[in-house]
Amino acid sequence: MxxxxxxxxxxxxxxxxxxxxxxxxxxxxxxxxxxxxxxxxxxxxxxxxxxxxxxxxxxxxxxxxxxxxxxxxxxxxxxxxxxxxxxxxxxxxxxxxEQSYEIDGVYDLLKRLCAKYDIYVITNGLTNVQESRFSRSRMTSLVKDVFISEKVGYAKPDKRYFDYVISQVGDPDRSDYIVIGDSLTSDIDGAINSGIECCWYNRHGDDPGDRNPNYIIDDILSVETVLEHGQN
Ligand SMILES: [Mg+2]
The missing domain is CATH 1.10.150.240 (Putative phosphatase; domain 2)
Structure with missing residues (x-):
């Protein structure tokens, strides 16, 4: 489990x-x-x-x-x-x-995951762009909330952004959370700054430098295995 x-x-x-x-x-x-x-x-x-x-x-x-x-x-x-x-x-x-193309397989992935976890979105994208896109996306129904940094007032990797997200989710125990994202400088640094575990989606075979993400995957669909069993 x-x-x-x-x-x-x-x-x-x-x-x-x-x-x-x-x-x-x-x-x-x-x-x-x-x-x-x-x-x-x-x-x-x-x-x-x-x-x-x-x-x-x-x-x-x-x-x-x-x-x-x-x-x-x-x-x-x-x-x-x-x-x-x-x-x-x-x-x-x-x-x-107006463009809301998903990465292949992600909708079905979220559909499976949302039966077991509460899913939230954390994004530094522009408010008008992200609101418009999520209003068109079928993924929205699988997500509890979308936290847009422009509206929060702080952006990833700022710890205050993650503090806000956690306060809104309502469970202060950080070990219950995991950040999943492709950006070392916003997602992974932000998670590490905030004491939250993280899974880096390394799309391009990049070097993480001196960062130590808890998990590294090269296919977003692998996150499901990581969540259940840890790193392969
Ligand atoms: Mg990204």
Missing amino acids: SKYKYLLFDADNTLFDFDRCERAAFRAALESSPLEYNEDVYADYHVINDGLWKLLEKGGIERSKLKSERFRLLFEKYGAEGVDSVDFAAKYESKLG
């Missing part, structure tokens, strides 16, 4: 196939712009976006600015004129909220 009662699942790229959602939203948003979607445009967008996120981590740009700047730079690169990057960013976010 499992020692856990509460499963705290990350959303993007743990339950939702964020990569697929992102591509579909990008493609749909471009439809009303002078720039046509193709693989090169999408690859260039990623280079620009990744560069800006790295800049953000160093404090070089605000999050609100990043949202539109990545598109402004993309349109500039392709000489696409007359597109308001702030309006485009809003359109992209709205399209993103």
